[in-house]
Amino acid sequence: MKKIENCNYAVALGRELGLSLVGIAGSDIYQGVEKLILGISWQLMRAYTLKLLQQLSGSDKPITDEQVLQFVNERLEAGGFPTITSFKDDAISTSQPILNLITTIRPNAYRADMITDAQTDEDKLANAKYTISIARKIGAGVFALPVRGCERAWV
Numbered sequence: 001m002k003k004i005e006n007c008n009y010a011v012a013l014g015r016e017l018g019l020s021l022v023g024i025a026g027s028d029i030y031q032g033v034e035k036l037i038l039g040i041s042w043q044l045m046r047a048y049t050l051k052l053l054q055q056l057s058g059s060d061k062p063i064t065d066e067q068v069l070q071f072v073n074e075r076l077e078a079g080g081f082p083t084i085t086s087f088k089d090d091a092i093s094t095s096q097p098i099l100n101l102i103t104t105i106r107p108n109a110y111r112a113d114m115i116t117d118a119q120t121d122e123d124k125l126a127n128a129k130y131t132i133s134i135a136r137k138i139g140a141g142v143f144a145l146p147v148r149g150c151e152r153a154w155v
Contacts, residue, residue, distance in 0.1 A: 004026050011029070014043070075101055075104045095131040098135070099131055099134065102134060102135065105138065115130065132144075
C-alpha cells in the first residue's frame, strides 16, 4: 500500500511542478503503464532542461521552446547549416541537425564518414547512436535514446 501512496505523491509533486498529468494516477506508475511513465519522464526532462537554460541565461523569466529553437537556428545559420522549422522537424530524425549544432560548438567533434545518408530506419538508428556517443563525448547531457521502429529516431 505504501508503494502506491508514494506513486500518488510523485504524481502530486508533478502537478505542483506544473506537469500535465491529466488522467495519470499513482496506480498507473505502480502498474508500470509504460506510455504514461514515459510521458511523465519526458515532461520532467523538459522541465529540468528549461530550468537549467533559464539559470544559465541569468534570467528570472522561464525559457520558452521558441527561444531554444531560435538559439539553435541562430547557431546553425552562423555555421552555414540548414535550420529546423520546429522540434518536430523530420530532418531531426536523420541526426544531421544535431551533429551540425555540435559542430558549431565543437568543430571536428565527429567523423563525417561515420554518418549514413539516413534513407532507412536502420541508417537513422545508426546515426542516432553515433550522435549520442558524440554528444556524450563533448559533455552534453543526453536524455534521449534511439528506439528502433519508431517514426522518429529519438525518444
